[in-house]
Amino acid sequence: LPMTERLNLYLNPNFVDTFAQATNVLVVLIIGAIMALVVSRSRRLSEDYVKAERARANLARHFSPNVVDQLAADDEPFGPVRRQDIAVLFADIVGFTNYSENNPAEAVFELLRQFHRRMEQVVFDHNGTVDNYIGDCIMATFGVPQTSHDDATRAIKCAEAMVTAVEAWNVQRLSRGYPSLDIRIGAHYGAVVIGAVGSERNLSFAVVGDTVNVASRLQSLCRELQANICFGSRLIEAARAESPTTQLNASDHGLVSVRGRDEPVHVWVEHRAEDQGAVVVSA
Template identity: 90%
Template sequence: MPTAPTLELRRYSRLKNLRERAERQGAALQFWARTASLAVISCFFSLISRWDASLLFVLAGLVLFQLVGLIQFRFARRRNAPWWIGYLVGTLDIILLTVLLVTPNPFAQEVAPAAMQLREGSFKFLLIFVCLGALTLSTRLALYLGALAALTWTIGVGWVVFHAGTVIPATNLYSLPMTERLNLYLNPNFVDTFAQATNVLVVLIIGAIMALVVSRSRHLSEDYVKAERARANLARHFSPNVVDQLATDDEPFGPVRRQDIAVLFADIVGFTHYSEDHPAEAVFELLRQFHRRMEQVVFDHHGTVDNYIGDCIMATFGVPQASHDDATRAIQCAEAMIAALEDWNVQRVSRGYPPLDVRIGAQYGAVVLGAVGSERNLSFAVVGDTVNVASRLQALCRELQANICFGSRLVEAAKAESPATQLNARDHGPVSIRGRDEPVHVWVEHRAENQGAIAVSA
């Protein structure tokens, strides 16, 4: 049996694979978001700028960014794409964009001082590429791009500052008189180092925020997977409406407690001989069809599928919360199971297969119920004399030539719930059952005709 560390390693491996797949899908999403962003920027510059060599240079740069993104997209589509491709493309993006933003356009008709490049607000385009990195759902990549953008912009500003003729404030700019500050701003060679430091701080903060958003998204996805796994486990036992209710509770099954419920067992007659004479595939196909049909009947009557034991299905009524008509619904469910089986037999006979026969036992009484198992494999259990009696009543059907055997406590509870309840079963009287000293008062119900045992799977 796998140990706890082994199970934890398997869980970690599954989560790692899910994350890698999400990152690959995020890289594809990043490419399309990048394409849309570059298309919008291209249209914007085409509309507001004069068509000349300078504009064509800008558009060529945007095309180059798209080609770099296409390289990453092609790698991202591969299952074994190298982890470093996102970092490489991000590095090329940030460095290339910084060079284009801080250096003059070589085709511009008028060459402006290098300091003027920093005043045009083009720094904001760096933020687009930092945000695009978050779409990969990689926390490290988001942090890396934010830090790289801050570093390259700092280097770019430094390159401008060290240009001959560049003017920077000798003291705190905001401590100077307004006249001196205006004179500095009007100087085309002036670089506001405080504003550029603010830009660096902003890109670092945005990079950190993007990393936090990605980290939060990853944790939410893990929580969602756990919630869906828990919901799937509940759906194996409860009807969809009960699953919706239980899925919202922190402790869906509640504490271990004693409670009066109805318990039902339904079993295919002759299944053991059938399983010995037929291939395993046919056996399991029959079981799946039988369980699916009987399960739906149980859910239609707001019952709970407690367990599958081979060809036997165990259902309870009053779990997890007791209702005012649990016994009545158990009786109605047993009769509906017989009706559903008869409908299925019509289909089987029409296809050339013999009909099936099922025997059902049900009882009402006190049980102990609660969650059992470990955190890795938690299930809901119902134990007690009522469960044992219901199982024995199902086995008693063959001896009494009955399709359904109800314990008298179930019938009494149903009459107490609704005095006008009409029963198709008849009072058979006390019967001794295996494993019990005292006899059990039994009510039996027969179908109009005996349809025989199974022979061939549909």
């Protein structure tokens, strides 16, 4: 159109330029679609981040912090089922059964929570892995998922640190009028089979083998030998191989027959350096 007619149309308040309006609508639709795509993508990223953090938090309940990053980053952090040498440790409260029978369930549950929280922190401080909680018993491994040059040494130091942690906890308990606790620990070193078990819906990591059974038996043997800690000789030998200058507080007790095993086990025992005269939870 001539310039005059264009100007008249532009100044006419009743004139609507359909092409310009269609262009504006199209631009708004494109911008809206882009914004919707950005919001949707941001939402998915936020949900993925929450899931990743939840998975990391679940891993952190069982593994030391330095292992969590490896587990979270690797699609198959545990690898195939395999056999390897690791250290296995069991620790539980002496006389817990009697305590649970004579106290309210809430008090028993709170005691378990506090005990597990303290013991798992000691395990993590020594770069160990919490494998399982069985009532008042905690099972820890050293060398999972990957072995290290000082697995046996860290297991021994962890066991001793657990006793020290309970003694420090007893000071608090006695000051508040609660009876003090005592624990018994068994630890062994040797070959185990490790790998993931279960289904895709419910997958867990398992450590099985004679080494695990012996460590559990050594923990039970503590009461018979009146010791705080019972070490298998293979654990002592492995620690000495790792560092010939390793200082050991345990003493050689010799061969001991354990339940469920034909061959005796060479045992080293360790007692508390100082008996505080605590009233043990047992009967």
